[in-house]
Amino acid sequence: MNKVVGLIGVLLLIVAIGASWYVNGLNRVVILDENVRQAWAQVENQLQRRYDLIPNLVETVKGYAAYEKGVFEGVTNARSQWAGAKTVDDKVKAAGTMDGALARLLAVVENYPTLKASENFRALQDQLEGTENRIAVERKRYNEAVMTFNAYIRTVFGVIFANARGLNRPAVYFEITKGAEQVPQVKF
Numbered sequence: 001m002n003k004v005v006g007l008i009g010v011l012l013l014i015v016a017i018g019a020s021w022y023v024n025g026l027n028r029v030v031i032l033d034e035n036v037r038q039a040w041a042q043v044e045n046q047l048q049r050r051y052d053l054i055p056n057l058v059e060t061v062k063g064y065a066a067y068e069k070g071v072f073e074g075v076t077n078a079r080s081q082w083a084g085a086k087t088v089d090d091k092v093k094a095a096g097t098m099d100g101a102l103a104r105l106l107a108v109v110e111n112y113p114t115l116k117a118s119e120n121f122r123a124l125q126d127q128l129e130g131t132e133n134r135i136a137v138e139r140k141r142y143n144e145a146v147m148t149f150n151a152y153i154r155t156v157f158g159v160i161f162a163n164a165r166g167l168n169r170p171a172v173y174f175e176i177t178k179g180a181e182q183v184p185q186v187k188f
Contacts, residue, residue, distance in 0.1 A: 025161040032149040036171045039142035040088060043174065046135040047095055051079050053131060054098075057105070057124045075101040088172050095135075096176065102128075139174045146171040 054075060078101040082094040150170045153162035162168040 022161075025157055026165055029152065029158065029161045029165050029167050032145075032152050033165075033167050033171075035145045036142070036149045039138070039145040043135065043138045043142045044091065046131060046138050047082065047091070050098070050128065050131045050135060051082050053124060053128050054079055054102075057128060075105055077101075092172070092174050095174075143173050146173050 075098075078094065078098040081097055082091065085091040085094045152158040153168060153170065159168065
């Protein structure tokens, strides 16, 4: 009788350990997915800050460079593309479009020395530069969260838990757009 009770106790302990491991695995994949979502929300927060600053920067530059209409339309279109983006992929593409539009805008600034000396422009430019740095930091954090999540759902047991939770699709990295590897020439 003591052997049977001992055997049942050991079996119950093994079942409890296995159930605990399984629940922990299910919870981990959810936590990793939430980390990706939270990191993306921070990227969006900084991108939105950028897009909120753009109209002020454009209006300041417009006062000095009224005939550079194409540049301003490009910035406005890129901002509209961001506002209409629904998915992470669409938002990544819209952010890349804005990167190119900002590079062209800064090239226009190069042609207007009095604009570079404007107090308002310098303040906006400093804010935009700070925002770009924040975006870079948040993009890095987001990509780290994506890497952790994607690596986990590809592990032997991670794939089981990801499938059980319906989280078996890899998250999308925030990658640079074509041409972004070439630094625009802007001289001040």
